[in-house]
Amino acid sequence: MNIEITPQTLVGSVNAVASKSHAHRLLIAAALSKRPAEVSIRTTSQDIEATRACLKQLKAGIPVLDCGESGSTLRFLLPVIMALKEEAIFLGSGRLPQRPISPLKEEMEAHGCSFSNKHRTKGTAQEICHIKGRLQGGLFTLPGNVSSQYITGLLFALPLLEKDSWIQITSPLESRSYVDLTLDVLKNFQIDIYTEEKEGLLTFKVKGRQQYIPPENLEAEGDWSNMAFWVAAGVLSKESGIIGRGVNLKSIQGDRAILSLTRRMGGEIQEKGDSFLALARPLHGIHIDASAIPDLVPILSVMAAAAKGTTCIHHAERLRIKESDRLAAMYDCLSRVGVDLAEQPGGLTIRGGSPIKGGRVSGYNDHRIVMAMAIASVVSEGPIIIEGAEAVNKSYPGFWDDFKYLGGEYREL
Structure with missing residues (x-):
C-alpha cells in the first residue's frame, strides 16, 4: 500500500x-x-x-x-x-x-x-x-x-x-x-x-529445575516504543499538543527515554497518572547515545531534522540488522525530503532547521521507518508519499486510524 x-x-x-x-x-x-x-x-x-x-x-x-x-x-x-x-x-x-x-x-x-x-x-x-x-x-x-x-x-x-x-x-x-x-x-x-x-x-x-508460577494478574503495559511517535508529533505540532494515555510513567521499558530525550531537545512534557501531554516547543540539536534505545533512532532522526543545530546519533550499529538497515533507510528517506545529514558506520549526523520539503520515500518494509516518515509530514512543506505503508502492521496495526483521528490526512495511491 x-x-x-x-x-x-x-x-x-x-x-x-x-x-x-x-x-x-x-x-x-x-x-x-x-x-x-x-x-x-x-x-x-x-x-x-x-x-x-x-x-x-x-x-x-x-x-x-x-x-x-x-x-x-x-x-x-x-x-x-x-x-x-x-x-x-x-x-x-x-x-x-x-x-x-x-x-x-x-x-x-x-x-x-x-x-x-x-x-x-x-x-x-x-x-x-x-x-x-x-x-x-x-x-x-x-x-x-x-x-x-x-x-x-x-x-x-x-x-x-x-x-x-x-x-x-x-x-x-x-x-x-x-x-x-x-x-x-x-x-x-x-x-x-x-x-x-x-x-x-x-x-x-540461574538455578535449574525451577517452576514458573504465574501471578494473579498479567497485563501487558502500554508501549513506549510506539508512543514515541506521538510524543514527537506533539512537540512538532503547532497547536495544543498530544495527550498519550495508558502508559506506565515509571516503566522499565528503555524507550520511555523518549520523554527525557525530548526534554533535552527543548520539548515540553507534562506527566500525570498514566498519561502525558507533549507540547510544541522549538527544538535544538543534541548528542544521543543510542546504545540503549536503538528503536527510537528513526523518530529521533525526524525530530533532529526539525530542530535547530546539529544532532549526532552514535552507538547505533545494531540498527543495520533490524527489519531494514535503519541507518541507511533513514539517511535515504530524510535526504529525499531535503534534510541535510550524513551517515556514519554507527550513526547519523543531522543538521536540522531547514525546511522538510516533502517527496517520495520507501518504507523499507520496516514499521518504524514508515511511522517516522508519517510524523515527518507534520513539519513538511509538501506531501510525503510512503511506499509500503502497511509495514506498520508488524507492531501497530491501528497506526493509520490513530493518525487520522489526530487530524492526519492521507490517501491511498
Whole structure:
C-alpha cells in the first residue's frame, strides 16, 4: 500500500497500544507455567501473533515454529524450545532468515544442540534452522553489544534445565533495560535469577529445575516504543499538543527515554497518572547515545531534522540488522525530503532547521521507518508519499486510524 500524506498539525489524545516487548515475555512465561495463566493484551500485532502461534507448538512432538518477521520471537524461543524438545524447525519471513543468530547459535551448539538448514519453505516462510539435541546447562558466554534478545532467551530457558547455569557477559551490556524487563517478568513468575556485577560486567546465575508460577494478574503495559511517535508529533505540532494515555510513567521499558530525550531537545512534557501531554516547543540539536534505545533512532532522526543545530546519533550499529538497515533507510528517506545529514558506520549526523520539503520515500518494509516518515509530514512543506505503508502492521496495526483521528490526512495511491 502506497499512501500520500498531506501535511497537517496533529492534535488530540491517543491510547497506547500494548507493548510487544512486554507481551512477548508475558506470553512465554505464561506458556511455561505449571498452571493455566491468562495474559491480558489490549491490542495485538503481527509480532505478538507470531509468538502466540509459536507457543502453540509446544504441544507438538517436533515443533515447526513460524516466527514471521519477529526477531524477538525467534531469538527468545530458540533456547526455550530446545530446553523442552529434542528437535525443532524454525521458519521466518522477510529479512528474518538473513538476520544473525550468532553467537547464540554457537553457545547452544556448545551445550548439546546441533544446527542445520535444508532450505525448506512453507508459503512465504523460509527455513532458518533445524535444531536437534536438548539444551544442557553450564556456562554460557555472550558479548553485551550484539543482542540483548539472546540473553533474554537464555534467561527464560535455563531455569527449566536439570543443571545450574551461568550467563557471563563479556562486555558492557547495551539495551540493558530490555534484560531488566525480562528479569522483572521472571521475578513475577517466581523464577530466581542472581545477578552479579563486577567491573561493569554482568554474570547471571540461574538455578535449574525451577517452576514458573504465574501471578494473579498479567497485563501487558502500554508501549513506549510506539508512543514515541506521538510524543514527537506533539512537540512538532503547532497547536495544543498530544495527550498519550495508558502508559506506565515509571516503566522499565528503555524507550520511555523518549520523554527525557525530548526534554533535552527543548520539548515540553507534562506527566500525570498514566498519561502525558507533549507540547510544541522549538527544538535544538543534541548528542544521543543510542546504545540503549536503538528503536527510537528513526523518530529521533525526524525530530533532529526539525530542530535547530546539529544532532549526532552514535552507538547505533545494531540498527543495520533490524527489519531494514535503519541507518541507511533513514539517511535515504530524510535526504529525499531535503534534510541535510550524513551517515556514519554507527550513526547519523543531522543538521536540522531547514525546511522538510516533502517527496517520495520507501518504507523499507520496516514499521518504524514508515511511522517516522508519517510524523515527518507534520513539519513538511509538501506531501510525503510512503511506499509500503502497511509495514506498520508488524507492531501497530491501528497506526493509520490513530493518525487520522489526530487530524492526519492521507490517501491511498
